[in-house]
Amino acid sequence: MFLSNAEHSSKKKSPFFTIYGRNPSFDSIHISQDSPAGKLSIKLQSLQQVVKEELESAIRRFKRYSDRNRSIPPDFQPGDxxxxxxxxxxxxxxxxxxxxxxxxxxxxxxxxxxxxxxxxxxxx
Incomplete structure (x- = not known):
């Protein structure tokens, strides 16, 4: 369900929105944090946060390495x-x-x- 609700980079819309014309609604369901489902939910949320931070770190690292080999183009003016x-x-x-x-x-x-x-x- 998360992938169908994620915004696509080129279309700027989620696949669910593209098909149905609206974003899905997630009704908040109260789950006790002591139950196995609540513990799993907390674990998955923390895992999702760690993965998000790692992806952002990888993006910064890739940008730094690609910018290292990039040169500034010459600035030509009329008459040169x-x-x-x-x-x-x-x-x-x-x-x-x-x-x-x-x-x-x-x-x-x-x-x-x-x-x-x-x-x-x-x-x-």
Whole structure:
């Protein structure tokens, strides 16, 4: 029942809500904590809390390790001269092995967003 009530990361809705159009209602049932069901409930709640804390710790650890290898992209401004890697650019050379690895320099014409730039295709 917990999985069908959990919010999906991409849809932002639970599977139960997707099917029935509402979230399930859980009526509070008073269970004595001295009964076996009450003891099991307390044990499962504490276990759920431990698992949640471990998952959050793992997420922080994965982020720290992935950020360690991540670099800040260069900030190009209009008028800057740049070299382009010819890795994904088709040339007229008969062999990729004999092509230049870098093309340019090209002038940056316009910055589009934070990651894309528009280049003049006439090298200087």
């Amino acid at each position: 001269k740049v070299w382009l890697a010819s890795k994904n650019i088709k040339t007229t050379r008969p062999s990729k092995k004999l092509s230049e690895r870098w093309l340019g320099p090209f002038e940056v014409i316009k910055k589009i967003g934070s990651q894309f730039t528009l280049y003049s295709m006439c090298p200087y």
